Amino acid sequence: MDWEERARPWIEAETELEELHKNVGIELIQRAPFEPGMNILDIGCGSGSCSIAAANAVGPTGHVTAVDIAPPLARRTSQRTASLQQVEVKTGDAQTLDLGSGTIDLAISQFGVMFFADPKAAFSNINSALRPSGRLLFAAWAGPMDNPWFSGSRKIAEVLLPDLPAAIPTAPGPLSLANSERTIAILHEAGFENVSVETVDLTLDPIGSAADVSKLQFKIGQLAAWIDQSLQDGDDAAELALDCQAKLTKFYSTFETGNGVSIPAKVHFYSAFSRA
Ligand SMILES: C[S@@+](CC[C@H](N)C(=O)[O-])C[C@H]1O[C@@H](n2cnc3c(N)ncnc32)[C@H](O)[C@@H]1O
Numbered sequence: 440m441d442w443e444e445r446a447r448p449w450i451e452a453e454t455e456l457e458e459l460h461k462n463v464g465i466e467l468i469q470r471a472p473f474e475p476g477m478n479i480l481d482i483g484c485g486s487g488s489c490s491i492a493a494a495n496a497v498g499p500t501g502h503v504t505a506v507d508i509a510p511p512l513a514r515r516t517s518q519r520t521a522s523l524q525q526v527e528v529k530t531g532d533a534q535t536l537d538l539g540s541g542t543i544d545l546a547i548s549q550f551g552v553m554f555f556a557d558p559k560a561a562f563s564n565i566n567s568a569l570r571p572s573g574r575l576l577f578a579a580w581a582g583p584m585d586n587p588w589f590s591g592s593r594k595i596a597e598v599l600l601p602d603l604p605a606a607i608p609t610a611p612g613p614l615s616l617a618n619s620e621r622t623i624a625i626l627h628e629a630g631f632e633n634v635s636v637e638t639v640d641l642t643l644d645p646i647g648s649a650a651d652v653s654k655l656q657f658k659i660g661q662l663a664a665w666i667d668q669s670l671q672d673g674d675d676a677a678e679l680a681l682d683c684q685a686k687l688t689k690f691y692s693t694f695e696t697g698n699g700v701s702i703p704a705k706v707h708f709y710s711a712f713s714r715a
Pocket residue numbers: 460482483484485486487488489506507508509512531532533534548549550551552554555
């Protein structure tokens with residue numbers, strides 16, 4: 440994976456993505472038992488919004504390790520947290536990186552733990568970073584049927600791109616931890632106990648019109664890659680892209696309210712503890 444390239448659209452769309460995920464962040468931070476002086480790990484920190492919230496909550500006597508595999512995102516978090524001396528940013532794969540060796544009180548993640556090549560190995564590594572009875576708390580998307588933000592583009596791709604390979608639900612990607620029974624089993628295999636999940640209905644309230652939301656999904660989602668993979672001789676990529684975007688705009692316009700677009704979503708909040 441070329442993380443420099445993959446991260447570029449995420450950085451360009453930072454403001455739009457933070458607004459899109461705002462309600463998820465509120466739910467995650469509400470559940471996090473932050474206290475001044477705590478030692479926090481933020482896994483897959485992206486541009487750092489949760490690391491900043493954690494750093495403000497634990498204060499200057501606390502510590503936040505923000506980890507991301509994509510160098511541009513780690514750099515962006517460093518830039519945004521430059522004035523917060525309690526934040527340390529690490530670049531690397533949370534599956535293998537030394538994350539804290541038994542010192543972390545609380546590991547958090549907003550959508551940063553669904554991309555592991557080997558989830559059991561990754562969660563074992565995160566577990567070994569936690570102190571005894573330390574806690575892991577993370578947000579992961581529930582299934583596509585409950586998340587039109589994802590299912591809309593997939594349905595459109597399936598109609599327009601007949602040779603699209605079938606989706607593999609557990610492959611690394613945003614929906615890989617949607618099956619909560621499987622995820623809970625992985626967390627147990629990784630050595631966690633008192634594992635639980637709360638599944639929450641919320642809304643994604645992105646900036647702008649249905650056309651803006653369609654552009655955002657096209658920029659950061661998989662549709663463009665699916666078009667590239669499925670192109671056949673004689674296909675016009677630009678025309679297909681425009682067609683997909685027009686259909687996406689129509690789809691998202693069904694979620695338009697007097698106050699802009701509001702897309703229903705379902706998110707799992709998993710909680711697990713390391714052994715005492
Ligand atoms: C959907 S983004 C979420 C970013 C951030 N937590 C947020 O909510 O804005 C997923 C993040 O996980 C990072 N990531 C993916 N796989 C990773 C891994 N194996 N180790 C560390 N970070 C990873 C990506 O680079 C990306 O920044």
